[in-house]
Amino acid sequence: MEHFEAIVIGGGSAGLAAAVALGRSRRTVLVIDEGNPRNAKASHAHNILGQEGTNPMDLLERGRDEARHYGARIIEGKVDTLTGSLDTGFTVTMTERSYSAERIVLATGLIDNLPEIPGLAQAWGKSAIHCAYCHGWEVRNQELLVLGIGAMSSHQAMMFNQLSSKITFINHNSSALAEENRATLEALGIPVLEQSVIAVEFDDQGTLASVLLANNQRLNAETLVVATHMQAQAALYESLGGSLAENPLGTYISVNEMGATEVAGIYAAGNVCNLGAMVMAAAASGTIAGAAINADLISSQLATS
Template sequence: MTRHSEQDTTDTDRDEVIVIGAGAAGLSAGLTLARARRRVTVIDGGAPRNAPAAGIHGLIAAEGISPAEYVARGRAEVTGYGGRLIDGQVDRITRDDDGFTIALDDGTTLRSRTVLVATGVRDDLPSIPGLHRHWGTAILHCPYCHGWEARDKRIGILATGPLSWMQALMFHQWSDDVVLLANGVDFSSDDLATLDRVGVQVRTGLVEEVFDDPDGALAGVRLVGGSAVDLDAIAMHSRIHANTEILAGLGVSVEENEFGTYLAADSDGRTGVPGLWAAGNIRDQMAQVTSSAADGVFVAARLNMDLIFTDAGRPVTPPREPVRR
């Protein structure tokens, strides 16, 4: 078997692995595979989900690093070990007995034995005026990602479903001034009693708009009827959609739960399509940067082991049971 200590392929040569997506999962997978001396290409479509955020938090030894700097460092590390990076958008993926063909929207065509998809998810937000412009900055979704930055502030929890009361309960850990904006969602008497015991207020009525102060900072929400709730930050659950459109035609299974959609894969990252693997948010909706990066390493290691067994003429370990979301 020929080992590849550096990337010396052309666009017409076949990679061993193509990683689609250059966020935490994709770059970690690319780095792991490059260090395993695999011929690997990572395709970066740009526009990461966390781009609006000022910093990434809970990432040990890189606390507060900007998303752009994090990606830049990761890209440099992948190429430093001989991996190849391509900036581009994947238009379609097809599979045959010899592997996969990946067509980019600029006409470039790539070939690979296997594909690891790490294209993540996108957020579907309510169509409330003023909400979108603060998403990822003053409008948050994860207390562990941004709770410290919102500590002791006036936090409104914009209800988007029956589990929003739990988000209000969690954010109370970071501030004593938390209000649940019911926004037409009905909550059980037990849930409301729990919030009342810890001091979380509940405001009924539909949210009509998010309004700003004269400097453009988030200042609160206005309810239908005209009453206002002054706030410094808003937390909410978006509906999450896995970015699986480029996989159309491959026969993948896209599942749905109360949070949105995800790409079905087993606990090692194998999808139902031979040679197609998945890592990060696309298969784990709740993954943060840290867990997505770890998943990229884990799935890349399992993929590499499959290639080692295949090239040694040994049967590949049977897929594990699918992970139940």
């Protein structure tokens, strides 16, 4: 079985940054990536100093080149099982092959669970968006519809109100809009429609044409703002006995300031442990986790010498 000092599971910004930090410290590191990044549908990535507006796939390709330059090995595939412990070492098993490691970085990201509305999944990442910092500048002054589905929806309306005065809040899930949040929307002058959405419709170019309400009314707009319930891709972590934390955004792996989880020898970086992390923050957490693992390995090697 081929052995590495560290195996990084997930090859997005966080995982590749961890691999670069480890590679630059002359550690043997393997990155295993399923090749399905969360922002694959987005045409541009923002808030990345010096790389503003870069295509996300181009950014990852540069990251892979940098990680390989420092000796990291990158393979594509799905990890089936993760077993072991800090004392015995860890084993990562894929179809017909296994690898061992002394430390693990989980950079497996998250799943955006969307409301089950026909057409919404096709619009996601294009004309259906969620983050004012990721997409807000690009939709400034547009006709915006905010889909009210949970506690974060009124917060989204507040954030996008900074960018456009043409906002309508659709109270899709009426039980989720607290009176204090309704009062905030009223204070901001954002109208609230007491209707549910039954479909998201497109024009011939595949961009948002209208939103169909339960009363058969069609609302024309350029962009739909919708929150998702974010679910950390953490089955491997849970299989080792790790438990997930939860906040209003969803579920995540809790880590300390260096990326260490409650399972000794397992670190996490990126969206799997910070649901709100944008690309630059995710990469920074990967660098921190990689540096922490290198220091951890030095201490371990000194203790056994």
